[in-house]
Amino acid sequence: MHSPALVTRLTEYGVSRRAFLKYCALVASILALPVSGIPALAEKLRQAARPAVIWLSFQECTGCTESLTRSYTPSIEELIFDLISLDYHHTLQAASGEAAEAARQETIQHHAGKYWLIVDGSIPTAADGVYSTIAGRTNLDMLREGVANAAIVIAVGSCAAFGGLAAAQPNPTGANSVAALMQAGLIATKPLVNLPGCPPLPMAISSLFAYLLAFERLPDLDALKRPLSIYGNSVHDRCSRYRYYAEEKFAKRFGDEGHRKGWCLYKLGCKGPVAHNACSLHQWNEGTSSPIEAGYPCIGCSEPDFWDKGSFYQSLDKAVQPVAPIGKTPDIAIETGQKLYTEHCVSCHAADPASFKTPAEDIPALLRSGSIRAHRRFELSDEQLDLLGKYFTAQQ
Known part of the structure; x- marks a missing residue:
């Protein structure tokens, strides 16, 4: 059955034309479209049919779903759920058990070659993938089936995009990203977009949906398959504390004078210069703040292997020294x-x-x-x- 156009769905839910155009203007700014492109974007979205979407959650913390549900105005939360037909989602679906799995199979069969497959969480491959199973099937098996007939695959969050915390050394579950599995030939190769972040910005998710619906093609991506509109600049480039960096005014300890005055957090381990994301620009909690605004350094969560690059986690007991192997004196x-x-x-x-x-x-x-x-x-x-x-x- 052909899904009703977006504008019909929005009218049914009482979304006004003004609110819709305001949303289009916001999405256009996020996608770096010129002002002249707003009417064209609005018209494309009006005519867009809602695509069927399967959202698979594997080794994850549900933070990416939390980010999605906390999308903010203008009516973005409602618009996200009306932009797409979310047929399967472990956290948000009403069905459970056999009914939920039947819904997923129905989408795969009736929308073959047309549905979007969204993945959050890494995929364990060690010990034949037994570390995470759903309905008696391994994550890898379920992903392989879902990717086979998908039109596009979207890896939401750093776990799906790069392996995430589960892939931190020594990676006991053999956690892998979607891209790594495609490159290894373990799943089919399909058009892929990565939306890393721990979790990713709500606007990163919703603006990608809008772009795919309006233009029916992938946005411009960087070498890591991230949309340039969100990940094209570093956090440092758009940081509110950048002027203090230029003036070489740095906080050196949490709570010191520089920290209280809002100086640059580079010397506290901020990875803003090497992290690519738009959180300094779009921020969190309805555009209220970001970690750096709140006084905590960027941990670079939108970059590969951020969990193993230091200044993120430390031993709870710093007094404990590593034990040297037998017969070897520590240097x-x-x-x-x-x-x-x-x-x-x-x-x-x-x-x-x-x-x-x-x-x-x-x-x-x-x-x-x-x-x-x-x-x-x-x-x-x-x-x-x-x-x-x-x-x-x-x-x-």
């Missing part, structure tokens, strides 16, 4: 250098410095020279720089 200098690298460097560099092109023995002198502007903010002593050098040498 305190190297361990200290590794700690310094984790605290000061991984915000911009790889977690493993073995890939550095500069010879390890030359790095301390390079840092002392002050020739690299980004490094001038660090206040490391000569002794600490020497310890870094020893760690680099051990890695290379």
Whole structure:
């Protein structure tokens, strides 16, 4: 059966023409469309039929669904659920058990080649995927079936896009992203859009829906298959604290004078310069704030492997020292250098410095020279720089 056009559904729910046009203007701004494109976007959405959507949740925390349901005005929450026909969703569906699975199968059969498949959560592959099952089937098996006849696949959240926290070392469940499974040939390759974030912005989800409905094609994507309209700039580029960065005014401890005055959080581990997202622009809680606005550094949750790049989680007991293997004496200098690298460097560099092109023995002198502007903010002593050098040498 052909789904009714969006404008018909909105009229039934009492959404006014003014509210609809206001929504179109907001979506157009998010998608970086010119003002002249608003009428065309509105007309396209008026004529759009609601696509069938299957939303699969695997190894996840339901945060992405929470983000979706907290979409804010102008009437975006209502519009999201009227833009699409959400036929299957573990959290939001009324049906359960056999009735829920029957609804999913019906959508796959009756809308083959046309439905959207949305995935949130990573997919475990270790031990034949037994770490997460639904209705007696592994996540991988269910995903393989859903992808086979999907028109488009949307990976919502960093778990589905990049593996997420479940894929953090040592990754006991063998957690994988949708893209990784496609590249490995474990599932069919289909048009894919990644919407990373832990969780992603509500506007990232709703604006993608609107774009797909209006233009019937994928938006411009970056190398990681993220929409450029949301992920094209770094958090740092649009940060409200950017002027303090330019003035080299940094908070050095939580609660110190700089922190209370709203200075740049870079020295507190902020990954804004290497994180690509629009949370500084669109913010959270009806546009009220963002983590940086609230005084906490960006953790780079929209980037791959952010969970293993340091300054995100630490041992609950810092006094506990790692135990060296039997017969091996721990090298305190190297361990200290590794700690310094984790605290000061991984915000911009790889977690493993073995890939550095500069010879390890030359790095301390390079840092002392002050020739690299980004490094001038660090206040490391000569002794600490020497310890870094020893760690680099051990890695290379």
